[in-house]
Amino acid sequence: xxxxxxxxxxxxxxxxxxxxxxxxxxxTAKPIDVNAFSSQVPPGGSASREFTLVTGGNVGVTLTSTTxxxxxxxxxLGIPRSDGSCALSNAVATTAGNSAQLALNADGGLFxxxxxxxxxxxxxxxxxxxxxxx
Amino acid sequence: xxxxxxxxxxxxxxxxxxxxxxxxPTSPTATTTTTTTTTAAVPAYSEDWTDTLPVGGARFxxxxxxxxxxxxxxxxxxxxxxxxxTVTLGLGIGTPDAETCxxxxxxxxxxxxxxQLTGTYEPGVYCVRVSDVGNLFGAAQFSLxxxxx
Amino acid sequence: MKSLVMxxxxxxxxxxxxxxxxPTSPTTTVTAPxxxxxxxxxxxxTSRFYSYTLTxxxxxxxxxxxxxxxxxxxxxxxxxxxGVPAGTGCAVTAxxxxxxxxxxxxxxxxxxxxxxxxxxxxxxxPQAMTFTIRVIHP
Numbered sequence: 001x002x003x004x005x006x007x008x009x010x011x012x013x014x015x016x017x018x019x020x021x022x023x024x025x026x027x028t029a030k031p032i033d034v035n036a037f038s039s040q041v042p043p044g045g046s047a048s049r050e051f052t053l054v055t056g057g058n059v060g061v062t063l064t065s066t067t068x069x070x071x072x073x074x075x076x077l078g079i080p081r082s083d084g085s086c087a088l089s090n091a092v093a094t095t096a097g098n099s100a101q102l103a104l105n106a107d108g109g110l111f112x113x114x115x116x117x118x119x120x121x122x123x124x125x126x127x128x129x130x131x132x133x134x
Numbered sequence: 135x136x137x138x139x140x141x142x143x144x145x146x147x148x149x150x151x152x153x154x155x156x157x158x159p160t161s162p163t164a165t166t167t168t169t170t171t172t173t174a175a176v177p178a179y180s181e182d183w184t185d186t187l188p189v190g191g192a193r194f195x196x197x198x199x200x201x202x203x204x205x206x207x208x209x210x211x212x213x214x215x216x217x218x219x220t221v222t223l224g225l226g227i228g229t230p231d232a233e234t235c236x237x238x239x240x241x242x243x244x245x246x247x248x249x250q251l252t253g254t255y256e257p258g259v260y261c262v263r264v265s266d267v268g269n270l271f272g273a274a275q276f277s278l279x280x281x282x283x
Numbered sequence: 284m285k286s287l288v289m290x291x292x293x294x295x296x297x298x299x300x301x302x303x304x305x306p307t308s309p310t311t312t313v314t315a316p317x318x319x320x321x322x323x324x325x326x327x328x329t330s331r332f333y334s335y336t337l338t339x340x341x342x343x344x345x346x347x348x349x350x351x352x353x354x355x356x357x358x359x360x361x362x363x364x365x366g367v368p369a370g371t372g373c374a375v376t377a378x379x380x381x382x383x384x385x386x387x388x389x390x391x392x393x394x395x396x397x398x399x400x401x402x403x404x405x406x407x408x409p410q411a412m413t414f415t416i417r418v419i420h421p
Contacts (some may be wrong), residue, residue: 056386059385078415090356104384105384109417111310116354185371194371233332
């Protein structure tokens with residue numbers, strides 16, 4: 001009886017002394033992160049914002065509102081230059097809406113969105129946009 | 135009691151020694167250092183480069199050295215309108231970097247039989263750079279030979 | 284007596300199987316990738332190149348991210364290449380004819396050494412345009 005008990009304790013001590021650590025698996029990246037960006041575009045000017053993609057995927061930009069309403073603005077996606085300006089890969093001229101007016105596939109890395117006067121603004125236009133990304 | 139404690143200590147020591155046997159430090163092994171002298175290879179390749187140097191400008195030419203050896207650069211001729219053949223230009227050897235050639239060795243020299251620049255280099259990509267050091271009043275046509283191993 | 288030996292054995296096992304004897308994997312140093320931005324104006328029917336040096340072997344990606352005409356994206360195709368500086372240019376070994384996108388058009392593995400990325404107008408741009416290329420290397 002005592003021998004069996006000690007034998008069991010021996011086995012437990014061996015297991016405790018030489019235990020292996022079990023780690024939980026890393027959870028996969030959650031889909032879709034949305035950021036809002038509000039600013040103003042002066043006549044002949046632009047406003048841009050940088051953002052980072054941790055992982056590659058589809059990036060969507062939605063011009064959600066402008067003041068005055070129904071103003072056509074240029075909306076583009078690209079990468080930041082060393083001087084901070086946004087070098088555009090693709091762009092559209094659009095009014096505000098509920099769905100992405102511009103969507104591109106991109107690898108992970110640093111990118112930027114730019115809103116600009118496509119020509120014709122006579123006064124500053126306030127805008128809000130949303131960036132959806134993986 | 136005393137006997138039991140001594141016995142326990144002995145068994146403990148033996149079993150611990152078995153468990154810790156893999157941690158026994160060993161003395162360092164004596165090493166012998168051998169020094170090898172590498173002989174610089176003589177140039178096996180030669181390339182001629184003719185180009186135009188703008189006023190205040192620079193031009194460069196890249197080449198690949200495949201074995202440790204001697205590189206010779208000869209600025210063989212300079213000419214052009216308002217450019218005397220004896221004009222002094224900048225001449226350098228370096229490595230291509232961004233949109234230019236970053237010279238690690240440079241001199242100011244007239245053209246001639248040469249080589250005006252020579253050195254030994256490890257395998258890698260290098261460049262020779264010709265520049266206006268302030269003596270040009272018009273664009274200069276130049277010819278240069280680079281010989282490398 | 285037997286019990287005494289067993290108890291001594293438990294104590295020895297607990298000390299002999301300490302975590303200090305557990306073998307560990309060698310530490311691997313990972314170099315953070317280096318981004319290069321190469322921007323400029325490309326005249327019609329010309330090329331430009333940019334040289335860089337790899338101090339660690341690994342994957343190099345080249346992205347023609349932007350081609351703009353007066354600040355507006357242009358859909359023209361250019362030739363993007365990676366190679367080795369040679370003569371007055373860049374002797375490319377990997378090439379892609381492409382318009383600007385946000386995904387690298389070239390992805391190649393290289394050993395240590397000096398390399399270059401080249402942008403060329405082979406189709407004939409209607410006028411000079413501004414390009415932006417991002418190269419990421421180890």
